[in-house]
Amino acid sequence: MLSRKGRRWGADACVVGFSGGGVGAEFGDPLRERMVVPSLKLQDLIEEIRGAKTQAQEREVIQKECAHIRASFRDGDPVHRHRQLAKLLYVHMLGYPAHFGQMECLKLIASSRFTDKRVGYLGAMLLLDERHDAHLLITNSIKNDLSQGIQPVQGLALCTLSTMGSAEMCRDLAPEVEKLLLQPSPYVRKKAILTAVHMIRKVPELSSVFLPPCAQLLHERHHGILLGTITLITELCERSPAALRHFRKVVPQLVQILRTLVTTGYSTEHSISGVSDPFLQVQILRLLRILGRNHEDSSETMNDLLAQVATNTDTSRNAGNAVLFETVLTIMDIRSAAGLRVLAVNILGRFLLNSDRNIRYVALTSLLRLVQSDHSAVQRHRPTVVECLRETDASLSRRALELSLALVNSSNVRAMMQELQAFLESCPPDLRADCASGILLAAERFAPTKRWHIDTILHVLTTAGTHVQDDAVANLTQLIGGAQELHAYSVRRLYNALAENISQQPLVQVAAWCIGEYGDLLLAGNCEEIEPLQVDEEEVLALLEKVLQSHMSLPATRGYALTALMKLSTRLCGDNKAAILEKMPLVERDGPQADEEAKESKEAAQLSEAAPVPTEPQASQLLDLLDLLDGTSGDVQHPPPLDPSPGGALVHLLDLPCAPPSPAPIPDLKVFEREGVQLNLSFIRPPENPALLLITVTATNFSEGDVTHFICQAAVPKSLQLQLQAPSGNTVPARGGLPITQLFRILNPNKAPLRLKLRLTYNHFHQSVQEIFEVNNLPVESWQ
Amino acid sequence: MQFMLLFSRQGKLRLQKWYVPLSDKEKKKITRELVQTVLARKPKMCSFLEWRDLKIVYKRYASLYFCCAIEDQDNELITLEIIHRYVELLDKYFGSVCELDIIFNFEKAYFILDEFLLGGEVQETSKKNVLKAIEQADLLQESPKKTLSPIF
Numbered sequence: 032m033l034s035r036k037g038r039r040w041g042a043d044a045c046v047v048g049f050s051g052g053g054v055g056a057e058f059g060d061p062l063r064e065r066m067v068v069p070s071l072k073l074q075d076l077i078e079e080i081r082g083a084k085t086q087a088q089e090r091e092v093i094q095k096e097c098a099h100i101r102a103s104f105r106d107g108d109p110v111h112r113h114r115q116l117a118k119l120l121y122v123h124m125l126g127y128p129a130h131f132g133q134m135e136c137l138k139l140i141a142s143s144r145f146t147d148k149r150v151g152y153l154g155a156m157l158l159l160d161e162r163h164d165a166h167l168l169i170t171n172s173i174k175n176d177l178s179q180g181i182q183p184v185q186g187l188a189l190c191t192l193s194t195m196g197s198a199e200m201c202r203d204l205a206p207e208v209e210k211l212l213l214q215p216s217p218y219v220r221k222k223a224i225l226t227a228v229h230m231i232r233k234v235p236e237l238s239s240v241f242l243p244p245c246a247q248l249l250h251e252r253h254h255g256i257l258l259g260t261i262t263l264i265t266e267l268c269e270r271s272p273a274a275l276r277h278f279r280k281v282v283p284q285l286v287q288i289l290r291t292l293v294t295t296g297y298s299t300e301h302s303i304s305g306v307s308d309p310f311l312q313v314q315i316l317r318l319l320r321i322l323g324r325n326h327e328d329s330s331e332t333m334n335d336l337l338a339q340v341a342t343n344t345d346t347s348r349n350a351g352n353a354v355l356f357e358t359v360l361t362i363m364d365i366r367s368a369a370g371l372r373v374l375a376v377n378i379l380g381r382f383l384l385n386s387d388r389n390i391r392y393v394a395l396t397s398l399l400r401l402v403q404s405d406h407s408a409v410q411r412h413r414p415t416v417v418e419c420l421r422e423t424d425a426s427l428s429r430r431a432l433e434l435s436l437a438l439v440n441s442s443n444v445r446a447m448m449q450e451l452q453a454f455l456e457s458c459p460p461d462l463r464a465d466c467a468s469g470i471l472l473a474a475e476r477f478a479p480t481k482r483w484h485i486d487t488i489l490h491v492l493t494t495a496g497t498h499v500q501d502d503a504v505a506n507l508t509q510l511i512g513g514a515q516e517l518h519a520y521s522v523r524r525l526y527n528a529l530a531e532n533i534s535q536q537p538l539v540q541v542a543a544w545c546i547g548e549y550g551d552l553l554l555a556g557n558c559e560e561i562e563p564l565q566v567d568e569e570e571v572l573a574l575l576e577k578v579l580q581s582h583m584s585l586p587a588t589r590g591y592a593l594t595a596l597m598k599l600s601t602r603l604c605g606d607n608k609a610a611i612l613e614k615m616p617l618v619e620r621d622g623p624q625a626d627e628e629a630k631e632s633k634e635a636a637q638l639s640e641a642a643p644v645p646t647e648p649q650a651s652q653l654l655d656l657l658d659l660l661d662g663t664s665g666d667v668q669h670p671p672p673l674d675p676s677p678g679g680a681l682v683h684l685l686d687l688p689c690a691p692p693s694p695a696p697i698p699d700l701k702v703f704e705r706e707g708v709q710l711n712l713s714f715i716r717p718p719e720n721p722a723l724l725l726i727t728v729t730a731t732n733f734s735e736g737d738v739t740h741f742i743c744q745a746a747v748p749k750s751l752q753l754q755l756q757a758p759s760g761n762t763v764p765a766r767g768g769l770p771i772t773q774l775f776r777i778l779n780p781n782k783a784p785l786r787l788k789l790r791l792t793y794n795h796f797h798q799s800v801q802e803i804f805e806v807n808n809l810p811v812e813s814w815q
Numbered sequence: 816m817q818f819m820l821l822f823s824r825q826g827k828l829r830l831q832k833w834y835v836p837l838s839d840k841e842k843k844k845i846t847r848e849l850v851q852t853v854l855a856r857k858p859k860m861c862s863f864l865e866w867r868d869l870k871i872v873y874k875r876y877a878s879l880y881f882c883c884a885i886e887d888q889d890n891e892l893i894t895l896e897i898i899h900r901y902v903e904l905l906d907k908y909f910g911s912v913c914e915l916d917i918i919f920n921f922e923k924a925y926f927i928l929d930e931f932l933l934g935g936e937v938q939e940t941s942k943k944n945v946l947k948a949i950e951q952a953d954l955l956q957e958s959p960k961k962t963l964s965p966i967f
Contacts, residue, residue, distance in 0.1 A: 074919050077918060077919055081918075117922055120921075120922070121921060124828055124829075124830075124831065124921065125827075125828070126828075126843065145952070145955045145956050146956045149922075149926065149952070149956060150922065153922060153925055153926075156925075157831075160836070160839070161836045162836070162838065182951075183948075183951060183952045183955050186930075186948070186952075189933070190929045190933055193933050193934035194832075194833075194834065194933075194934065195836070197836075218944075218948065221938050221939065222933055222938060225933040225934050225936050225938050226933070226934065228934055228936060229934040254939075254940050254941065255938055255939045255940065255941070255944070258937060258938070258940060259936070259938060262936050300941045300942075300943055301940050301941055303896060303900075308940050309893060309896060310893065310896070310897075310937045310940045311940060313890055313893045314937075317888075317890075349892055349895055349896060350896055352892055353890060353892035353893040353895070353896055354893075356890060356892050357890050357893070360890075388859075388860075388861045389861050389862050389863065389891070389892065389895065390892070391861075392861045392863055392891075393863075393891055393892060423859060424859060424860045424861050425860075426860065426861060426863070426864060427861060735851055735852055735855055736851070736855045737855070765855065796851070796854075796855075797854070
């Protein structure tokens with residue numbers, strides 16, 4: 032056994048400033064006067080680098096050493112060149128430049144010492160690049176080394192050629208490699224064969240050189256040679272239809288080789304977990320796949336063997352499953368008998384139940400590829416696929432989701448939707464959007480009834496409202512609108528959903544629209560399909576108002592709510608409008624919002640011709656309206672009762688006490704960014720409380736790493752009062768996962784200039800991050 | 816196989832074998848991004864991921880990640896066996912291998928890999944043969960005057 036500490040790299044010192052080589056340049060000879068500077072052994076250098084406490088220290092050590100190495104190269108010391116290069120290769124791996132070692136590789140390769148060649152060739156593979164002409168300079172050395180018959184040296188040369196050999200080098204050296212294919216030593220032959228594979232990849236025309244020897248090579252018993260040959264034949268067949276046709280005739284021979292492998296007792300030398308040489312088996316199966324594709328006869332010849340491998344391979348360990356997996360891929364790709372195909376799909380189905388999640392992964396990926404061509408066979412495994420939705424690994428549950436969606440059809444749609452909706456409730460955030468849109472699409476294609484369809488969409492909007500696409504709202508309103516028999520049902524369900532939760536914007540929008548349209552049905556009290564619900568106007572209006580008030584509501588949502596209120600005012604005729612008279616709706620005036628409100632105002636105008644309607648959605652216009660009224664008191668809490676009348680209803684709705692004009696919206700502010708993590712502030716000044724400033728802090732994460740343990744703290748000047756509400760969470764998942772939001776309430780009655788200092792702590796990329804900073808560029812509207 | 820990377824849990828590169836021609840700059844970029852991606856994976860996740868147009872197969876052994884990039888038509892499960900076989904070879908050579916062995920003897924790690932894979936393909940499926948070849952080469956390095964019998 033070789034000891035790990037056993038390798039030492041030659042003498043301890045190298046001579047600096049000594050020119051004119053020679054083996055006698057060792058240290059310790061007192062008669063020779065020269066400068067002797069001890070150079071580090073490789074392992075000592077490594078230790079020194081690892082001992083550096085900072086990046087700067089490491090850089091210093093390395094720069095110092097590289098200077099020594101450079102000097103040593105300049106002086107042409109042949110004895111220690113290999114050690115110097117080895118050190119250089121180490122620092123190269125750490126990311127430091129090493130191009131000045133390129134020529135040294137050449138010198139070392141040309142040396143007759145094996146130590147030199149070993150390091151020289153390694154250097155060539157790491158430092159020489161086929162884009163630079165320098166790489167061609169080793170061609171001659173390689174040629175010499177290939178022809179000198181020393182096996183380890185030939186091995187080095189072939190390895191280097193197959194790793195970094197450019198097209199030009201391959202053309203030059205093809206004859207050498209060809210000669211080595213049929214040499215006696217298996218050690219060299221197996222390497223020559225794989226070098227030929229590389230050469231064909233670089234210079235496809237060389238196929239003509241390397242095709243003829245294959246037939247003879249296929250008769251070899253040595254596993255390495257056989258494996259290389261099969262890899263070579265595979266490469267030839269993939270590149271040329273003529274070669275493919277040519278090699279079809281070896282299908283029987285390949286079948287025989289594989290059969291021998293699996294039937295004869297295993298050899299300990301080549302087996303893994305009781306499976307004979309799985310690497311070789313997989314390679315043979317892959318070649319069979321290529322040869323059997325679209326070819327009846329070849330497929331026929333391999334049929335029995337494939338069935339045998341599929342049934343007899345030991346599946347207790349990964350090695351056997353690797354072979355089985357390749358077998359399945361081959362069966363599915365060639366013209367196999369129907370029974371064999373079903374067997375293959377069933378193997379994949381069994382893989383889905385395997386405790387090893389890697390096996391489940393390849394099963395899901397493969398089934399996804401087959402779901403179109405072998406739909407009914409895959410359908411049989413639907414229950415198992417659905418089970419995989421519960422996977423904790425997101426890459427598995429994603430595939431399970433894709434596959435599940437592909438398996439939905441008209442007969443299983445109800446059961447499948449149930450599973451998928453359950454999944455939607457608990458799935459990782461980055462899958463929500465795909466799941467939601469997948470469910471909606473499937474619902475559209477296969478909905479058994481309209482009511483079921485509405486229920487499904489409703490559930491999706493409730494569960495994952497923020498993740499649905501924009502057209503979901505329009506689709507649902509259209510669907511409901513067109514199903515007259517379901518108007519009452521829809522409006523009740525939507526009302527209930529809205530009452531529970533007003534944060535999911537698409538749901539709120541649809542609900543508001545629906546209540547506006549069918550509010551009368553809602554209040555009518557009877558609906559056959561669901562429990563009777565007693566709702567009175569006050570509650571409905573209060574709910575819509577709540578939507579208008581909420582800082583969670585988007586401008587578009589407020590538009591929907593406003594429209595609904597306007598519509599209801601013409602449809603309802605109750606006495607008590609107390610609820611809506613208390614506060615004025617907060618109207619924001621972004622560009623598109625203004626258009627929408629103008630549109631809605633026009634709609635409202637059509638609904639009630641009598642009342643004057645503002646054509647411009649501005650608070651000041653509402654004020655003008657109020658001027659038309661008389662007798663409204665400024666008391667917010669107890670407005671006087673007013674006469675109800677259809678035409679006057681709209682006016683009553685807008686009959687509100689004087690309120691200050693609502694301010695322009697304050698622009699958002701991005702205050703922090705680091706490695707894909709961003710912090711944004713948005714500001715609201717509620718008009719009814721001029722001293723109050725609401726700041727919503729949003730933390731987003733577009734990096735590849737999760738942000739965890741996120742805490743945001745804030746400080747303001749003494750004259751202001753700050754209250755932090757609890758954040759929505761402490762984690763922002765990677766790649767645009769659900770952001771954290773947190774509300775700050777700041778009271779600033781004296782209108783003192785706002786200053787805000789933030790302290791963030793969180794974990795990101797396995798590091799704890801702390802940032803303390805003052806927010807610049809706070810808009811003046813936030814405190815004036 | 817397009818490339819194999821070995822790196823520590825802190826993201827420090829311990830070995831890089833590239834079987835496709837890429838500039839130094841491209842290699843650095845790929846390495847950086849891939850290391851970040853793999854290190855972000857949770858322990859219970861599967862060993863495969865899709866990255867750019869490649870399939871990545873990775874496995875952690877103690878403090879070292881072994882990470883291979885394979886092509887679309889390559890078999891992920893057998894790649895796991897390739898990784899495992901390489902670890903076994905290192906283990907046999909160094910005697911209970913640990914990350915420090917690979918750090919201090921990185922050139923040996925390359926030599927061993929080069930006796931197992933060639934041009935990104937498996938060249939020798941017998942553990943015995945691979946180890947014998949390395950032994951022969953080490954002997955040749957130590958005493959160049961010794962005449963060697965053919966390796967097999």
